[in-house]
Amino acid sequence: MNSLFWERAHGGLTHLPIALIFAAAFFDALAFFCRRSPKQGEFKALGYWLVIVGALGSFGAVFSGLVLSKGTIGGTGAVLRHHYFVWPAFTLIIGLAAWRFLVGRDPSRRAFTLYLAIMLVGCSVMGAAGFFGGEMLLGH
Amino acid sequence: MRNWSEGKAFVAAICASGTALAAMFGVASVIRHGESSISIPTFATSAQAAMKQPELTGDAAQGRHLFLMNCAHCHGDDAHGDEGPDLYNLHRSDARIHEVIAAGIKGEMPSFGKKLGDPEVQQLIAYLRTLHG
Numbered sequence: 001m002n003s004l005f006w007e008r009a010h011g012g013l014t015h016l017p018i019a020l021i022f023a024a025a026f027f028d029a030l031a032f033f034c035r036r037s038p039k040q041g042e043f044k045a046l047g048y049w050l051v052i053v054g055a056l057g058s059f060g061a062v063f064s065g066l067v068l069s070k071g072t073i074g075g076t077g078a079v080l081r082h083h084y085f086v087w088p089a090f091t092l093i094i095g096l097a098a099w100r101f102l103v104g105r106d107p108s109r110r111a112f113t114l115y116l117a118i119m120l121v122g123c124s125v126m127g128a129a130g131f132f133g134g135e136m137l138l139g140h
Numbered sequence: 141m142r143n144w145s146e147g148k149a150f151v152a153a154i155c156a157s158g159t160a161l162a163a164m165f166g167v168a169s170v171i172r173h174g175e176s177s178i179s180i181p182t183f184a185t186s187a188q189a190a191m192k193q194p195e196l197t198g199d200a201a202q203g204r205h206l207f208l209m210n211c212a213h214c215h216g217d218d219a220h221g222d223e224g225p226d227l228y229n230l231h232r233s234d235a236r237i238h239e240v241i242a243a244g245i246k247g248e249m250p251s252f253g254k255k256l257g258d259p260e261v262q263q264l265i266a267y268l269r270t271l272h273g
Contacts, residue, residue: 071168090160102148
């Protein structure tokens with residue numbers, strides 16, 4: 001399989017977890033701000049499952065990226081800039097998903113606030129990783 | 141599953157993310173090791189390329205920057221080839237190189253015509269013309 005295959009695979013596998021994690025953050029935020037809504041439980045359940053599936057999907061994204069870059073953790077130029085954000089994003093997302101999985105769908109208000117704040121940071125870092133990844137293909 | 145306390149889950153989450161990161165670094169190492177049996181590892185070529193590359197100016201310098209951004213992950217940081225061919229001592233006209241960069245090669249090389257304008261392709265060609273030896 002040539003690098004074109006892995007370039008496409010990486011593009012496809014990367015967008016799935018990005019979409020899932022952003023959706024998880026969105027539904028968790030809805031659950032946070034709609035405390036009195038009868039839908040709050042459903043929003044939390046959505047956030048719970050989306051972050052877990054998104055985190056699992058991020059392994060495929062990282063693996064395909066490693067194959068594409070021939071195992072480069074750092075690199076140079078645009079690849080390095082992409083990696084500056086990829087590794088913190090991956091670490092944060094796995095940590096957040098693991099915490100959520102272990103704690104369950106309904107953590108305490110205080111812990112959920114902190115979780116959402118870190119999730120916001122994770123989404124920002126992941127967005128930056130995606131942006132600089134896209135820059136390698138589409139712009140400079 | 142019985143839910144964990146939040147503090148205990150926090151510690152477990154840190155361990156999980158550390159383990160995941162270490163696992164991926166391990167995978168990277170395995171991939172690099174596999175690559176090194178057939179070609180020089182990326183970090184080594186980067187360092188060697190930086191040491192061997194003569195001081196470039198003007199279009200060639202800009203072309204080298206474009207090369208590292210767009211071409212190096214297939215042709216190698218030092219342009220001696222990797223997935224893609226070695227680009228040293230190219231015996232092709234500027235027009236032909238321009239055509240290949242802009243249109244790509246079906247199934248082998250992507251097209252850069254939409255991404256790079258004519259001046260940038262010229263800068264890339266200027267850089268490629270510095271690759272001798």
